[in-house]
Amino acid sequence: MKSEAIVVNTTQIEARSVGKKYGKFHALRDISLEIAEGEFLSLLGPSGSGKTTFLTLLGGYEDTTSGHLFLEGQDMTGWTANQRGFGMVFQGYALFPHLTVAENIAFPLKVQKRSKAQIAERVAQMVEMVGLAGHENKKPKALSGGQQQRVALARALAYEPKVLLLDEPFSALDKNLRGQMQEELRRLHRELGTTFVFVTHDQEEALALSSRIAIFNHGELQQVGTPDEVYERPANRFTAEFLGDINILTLDGPAGIAGTPIQLPGNASGLGHLAVRPEHMRLAAEGDANQLPVRLRDKVYLGSKSRLLLETRGGEELMLYLDNGAGLVAPQTGAEIRVAWDVQDSFAV
Amino acid sequence: MRAYLFLICPVLLFLGGSYLLPFLGIMQLSFTDPEPGLGQYSHVLTDPLTLSVIWRTLRICVIVTAVSVAAAYVITLLWVRGRPLVRSLTELCIMIPFWISVLSRAFGWMSMLSNRGLLNSWLKDLGLIETSLQMTRNEFAVIIGMSHYLIPFAVFPLATAMRNVDERVLTAADGMGASRLRIFWQVFLPMTASGVIGATLLVFVFSVGFFVTPALLGGGQSVLIAELIYLWIFQIPQWGMAAAMSVILMLAVGGILVLLMRRYGEMAK
Numbered sequence: 001m002k003s004e005a006i007v008v009n010t011t012q013i014e015a016r017s018v019g020k021k022y023g024k025f026h027a028l029r030d031i032s033l034e035i036a037e038g039e040f041l042s043l044l045g046p047s048g049s050g051k052t053t054f055l056t057l058l059g060g061y062e063d064t065t066s067g068h069l070f071l072e073g074q075d076m077t078g079w080t081a082n083q084r085g086f087g088m089v090f091q092g093y094a095l096f097p098h099l100t101v102a103e104n105i106a107f108p109l110k111v112q113k114r115s116k117a118q119i120a121e122r123v124a125q126m127v128e129m130v131g132l133a134g135h136e137n138k139k140p141k142a143l144s145g146g147q148q149q150r151v152a153l154a155r156a157l158a159y160e161p162k163v164l165l166l167d168e169p170f171s172a173l174d175k176n177l178r179g180q181m182q183e184e185l186r187r188l189h190r191e192l193g194t195t196f197v198f199v200t201h202d203q204e205e206a207l208a209l210s211s212r213i214a215i216f217n218h219g220e221l222q223q224v225g226t227p228d229e230v231y232e233r234p235a236n237r238f239t240a241e242f243l244g245d246i247n248i249l250t251l252d253g254p255a256g257i258a259g260t261p262i263q264l265p266g267n268a269s270g271l272g273h274l275a276v277r278p279e280h281m282r283l284a285a286e287g288d289a290n291q292l293p294v295r296l297r298d299k300v301y302l303g304s305k306s307r308l309l310l311e312t313r314g315g316e317e318l319m320l321y322l323d324n325g326a327g328l329v330a331p332q333t334g335a336e337i338r339v340a341w342d343v344q345d346s347f348a349v
Numbered sequence: 350m351r352a353y354l355f356l357i358c359p360v361l362l363f364l365g366g367s368y369l370l371p372f373l374g375i376m377q378l379s380f381t382d383p384e385p386g387l388g389q390y391s392h393v394l395t396d397p398l399t400l401s402v403i404w405r406t407l408r409i410c411v412i413v414t415a416v417s418v419a420a421a422y423v424i425t426l427l428w429v430r431g432r433p434l435v436r437s438l439t440e441l442c443i444m445i446p447f448w449i450s451v452l453s454r455a456f457g458w459m460s461m462l463s464n465r466g467l468l469n470s471w472l473k474d475l476g477l478i479e480t481s482l483q484m485t486r487n488e489f490a491v492i493i494g495m496s497h498y499l500i501p502f503a504v505f506p507l508a509t510a511m512r513n514v515d516e517r518v519l520t521a522a523d524g525m526g527a528s529r530l531r532i533f534w535q536v537f538l539p540m541t542a543s544g545v546i547g548a549t550l551l552v553f554v555f556s557v558g559f560f561v562t563p564a565l566l567g568g569g570q571s572v573l574i575a576e577l578i579y580l581w582i583f584q585i586p587q588w589g590m591a592a593a594m595s596v597i598l599m600l601a602v603g604g605i606l607v608l609l610m611r612r613y614g615e616m617a618k
Contacts, residue, residue: 059524060524081523081524082523082524082525082526088524090520090521091517092517094515094517094518094520095518096522096540098539098540098542099539107522108525108526111525
């Protein structure tokens, strides 16, 4: 068992320019990625981005068409799923419908020919760990979605794999249950110290759970980093737009937006757009350096805050959040106002 | 809703006229011919010859059902999970028998299996046997002929069950290191058990009432219930006995159906 601090220095799995082709279709191109022992890595991307393909390649459920995969320095490219010995939680859980909860969890242990006493002990332990005590003799059909999810987790973790792969495990659950299972998964990860590789298309889920996020699009790896790295310093426009909300403004000329001169961030050379997160934008006050005149198109009251929809003189839309507790009075719809941001919070894309 | 109920009337009339009325007639016959009472039933259930026919029918039907369902399982596996070429070839082999009448198929087997048939002459040509093997006019021929007829019927419930198997479950078992043998016996077969039961039901019920195939291939040497009923109607007219036998056969099939369906219902839970 490891302490809470996540060790991110030992590389456990390495992908070296891994590619996968189905006929002429490139599902994955040239993916190079290191996965550290004990980390919680999310593979994030829209559907068809190649994230699930990468997971199945990692698990050994499909063969790579190019590149190599290493496990603790050994080339595991040609190994079968069983030789790799990773745990896997499939989308839709893939439980054995004819077996009870206990029998499902015991299945991989029986395959490993462990003794009956050992199996019984381990199954009881796993049932306890995922909070399914009392449900041991039920068939999967008699369980709720969240409970089936727990069985799938218990089954995948029963033989203490070094790495647990999860393919969109929460996609079938409703929102409340999702939150609960996410907590549960964090707890398991903390307690076990197993490396988790988690596929999701839900950016909030990825940001909340992961120690690092790998963002995929069109079969290519866009960026890898900690949640705040990928959110605060997106490597490209796709990442910037995919994660959270963002205001994208077209730069005209060397240093201006719709005729208004502004300060440019350091990476601006050669790029045509400026990106600022809504939470970094505010209504301009006296003395703000970076001001942009806009018109208030609409405001939406959200309780603790209001969302303001704005339009630049060039016709581009942006938005910002106004904290309703700060005592600021939102301007009237249609009003000409000015917004401001700090140059270090903006980046060019 | 009610206004449309009359549309179903033709079907009800047809079923009533062609099934229910004759059946009631048979019921009546079974209790009245040649004399009123339960005499026909007690005769059918005590006469050693009749009992031996019932016993033989049961035995052959159980064997035929087992052979057909087992063979159909393999064929369906090829059809549902084989490579594309294997699939289309298997499909052809499943469909073709449907287009050939039961009579032609029985004659086909006779020319194949008879003493001077194809199989015997090949075996002789190859020098494997001296004298012809007796392969017709016995239970062996009946079992072959009936199974051949019934296999395609067993294929469809099995195919439905196999198509419903979630591929990921098999992948999961494979990923956990289960051997192909273990995956088949402990995962795939149990997951398709509903299809096996459905196929068993269908084949058994069909086989109990078989007439043409056993009559031709059995050559009078292995009489089954349906042939016995035929004899009692057309050869040695004892219609009351034939009727009683029919009622017993129907009740037996019905009873087996109910039992298996109940088991089926439990499995589906």
